[in-house]
Amino acid sequence: MLEDKNPKPVSEISELGEFGLIHHLTDKIKLTNKSSIKGIGDDAAVLEYKNKQVLVSTDMLVEGIHFDLLYTPLKHLGYKAVTTNLSDIYAMNGTPKQITVSMAVSNRISVEALEELYEGMLLACEIYGVDLIGGDTTSSLSGLVLSITVIGEAEKKDVVYRNGAKENDLICVSGDLGGAFMGLQLLEREKKIFNENNSIQPDFSGHDYVLERQLKPEPRKDVIDMFKELSIKPTAMIDVSDGLSSDLLHICSQSKVGCTIYEDKIPLDFTVVNLANDFNLEPTVCALNGGEDYELLFTISLDDYDKIKDQKRVAVIGHITSTEGSYQIVDKNESVHTLAAQGWDSISKQ
């Protein structure tokens, strides 16, 4: 994984030129959504949303800050760049429909490498039913920069904001947390070993789950589908990109409420717990602070508890309180701690 296994002949971007490169990377793209009227090839793409509301979100990924090409296969990078954006639309209870992709690339990247990046992006588009409708490709003096804007739709009545959580609402989260963070720790450790001695190949055996969580996260479209099936509309929702603490506090502060969550309710995969222990890390702290899990964190009315209680993909981890600014976590010993934007403050016991 930490070496260049690419035996293909390498072509330089300069051979194609900007227009040639864009054409080469995008000429096979077909539009599949009814709302995509015109994609790449004019001054702007043309969309049509009729009676739906339009959701727009954008993210920028910078080499050396958000990803390390030493251990991130370009196809995975493309896939993740798209799926993490789609996650923002699902977090509004909407359906992503289109993306635009802008990127700055240095001359040292080959056309084949960009093809891999596009392959990953288009795979994510295919799986989640999204059209790539436009973008911009330009030069970079240093590393790769990717900027993706995702456009989606929702019925007005279905849109879920961060600010609707009410007292007594249940706090729920999909899947499990901390895996993406542990995947990153593992990759960084193996990178360090590899950098110290190039002949030592990384040992990733048994760690597929956390590596996948870090390198190829899937947005929770299935949870949005579940809401429809069960006729649930969350009162507030956000995707877990910065860590459970930080993202829960976004919901609480925008909803002007407080919260209490329970350490023993936070969903953790056993491989995450084991690996955290290996690293001498507290698994709960990995979930609270880790980020990049792209799970959905949401609140529902108590009345909806019966609908959701048997859903294995969702855990109820606490409830909303009326005390604005009071954010609490109850640990396994039933001690109460203050939850801060970056995890919990184990000093300030209340």
Next chain:
Amino acid sequence: MLEDKNPKPVSEISELGEFGLIHHLTDKIKLTNKSSIKGIGDDAAVLEYKNKQVLVSTDMLVEGIHFDLLYTPLKHLGYKAVTTNLSDIYAMNGTPKQITVSMAVSNRISVEALEELYEGMLLACEIYGVDLIGGDTTSSLSGLVLSITVIGEAEKKDVVYRNGAKENDLICVSGDLGGAFMGLQLLEREKKIFNENNSIQPDFSGHDYVLERQLKPEPRKDVIDMFKELSIKPTAMIDVSDGLSSDLLHICSQSKVGCTIYEDKIPLDFTVVNLANDFNLEPTVCALNGGEDYELLFTISLDDYDKIKDQKRVAVIGHITSTEGSYQIVDKNESVHTLAAQGWDSISKQ
């Protein structure tokens, strides 16, 4: 102009943190358009376009490639980054309504500098009636990278594509061309002199026009308004970002037609002609190849000629022919040349 005149105390970005920085830069933003339902502050912005078509365009600007902070005031950079994007929506005969702004910034840029950048962006938003509804701010290991996505609207029947030009249609362009290119030549010359001897201050007297064309271009909203007033719908349209030749060839190839334009009809400002002569450049070549003028290049039916002929802001520079792939320019001596994507080929006389 080529020095740091900023006497204000300088704050570091790290003092604010990412969320603090975004809040600091965007907390005064008010939404003004009916279609902007929710802006910054949730997982995605929410828009509502009802019966209009939605236009989306995106551009990425990279320090060292698209701009040089030595001679580009940050307020101008912000202004230009927005207006050049809006130009893409006008080029569809639409009205821009929202933008998202993503940027990667290095730690060496101060909070005050980012405030100036935002001031320029928000000034452009105010003048052109556009809401800033979202974005992403992140770190960069090297220079500044800006990615802007603009969203606009148009009635379905009004959208103008690049592919509608028909035989005998008139080729028209707004304003005048080559100015932005000459502004860049001037700035680059003065930068070179300044770099060789820091005590020599640049001499920009009498060059306001070309500098403004380069540093603070205005998109041609007024031309779109004129179309409405005169009940004209162009048959094809593009904005002149790459140069008259390249952009006219986009219209022709997408419309599967040819063209003939006339050198003496290409609109040139006298200051551009004079400065080009000073630089030993052919003014026509500056217009054909220069780019960044952000004028509108469009074709209209011959039937609309009477409506447009007295409009000073528009020049008719030629006509569309039926010969696909034949792109001609007739020079001042009535010799015919082939027009190529990068200017004209003075060798291959026909």
